[in-house]
Amino acid sequence: MVAIDDTPALQGFMTLQQTIKKMQYDSIEETRVIIRKVRLVVFTALGVITLLMLTLMVMAYRIVSPLPSLSSVAEKLAAGDIGQRIDYVSRDEIGVLANALRAMAQAHQDKVEIIHLMAQGLSAPDIPTVSERDALGHALRSLQARWRTLPNTSETPH
Structure with a gap:
């Protein structure tokens, strides 16, 4: 058997083996760090998405919840129940819609009260118009003007 002086070669091999193990360990640690960072990003994104969805659900509820009662009131107003x-009071678009319905109902109620006075033969204040395009208001004003020219219209009921 031939004796080989393998001490330097063996030491070089051992050093190489340790270097490879360290590189593997470092690579595994780097992979673990990357995985932790990815998990953090994913869970943060899921948290943000969850908060966003909850916020949108609350906003949708606030927008949609008054609509059934406003629809019911609008249908009753359309049927003549003034x-x-x-x-509902709010500063959002639904609040603007509620204010418009409220104003429309009040304008109709004011006109009906004046018509009742006229029907009783009483003098009534001029029928108000809410705008230049108020077809009902203008028609009732014309009717009121004609009514005032008829005989037997007085300040007292007949």
Whole structure:
């Protein structure tokens, strides 16, 4: 058997083996760090998405929840029930819609009260118009002007 002086070669091999193991360990640690960072990003994104969805659900509820009662009031107003009351108050678009329905109901109620006075033969204040395009208001003003020219219209009921 031939004796080989393998001490330097063996030491070189051992050093190489340790270097490879260290590189593997470092690579595994780097992979673990990357995985932790990816998990953090994923869970943060899921948290943000969850908060966003909850916020959108609350906003949708606030927008949609008053619509059934406003629709019901609008249908009753369309059917002639001008005694409807709208309790919803807000500064958003639905609040603007509620204010418009409230103003429309009040304008119709004011006109009906004046017509009742006229029907009783009483002098009534001029029928108000809410705008230049108020077809009902203008028609009732014309009727009121004609009514005032008829005989037997007085300040007292007949």
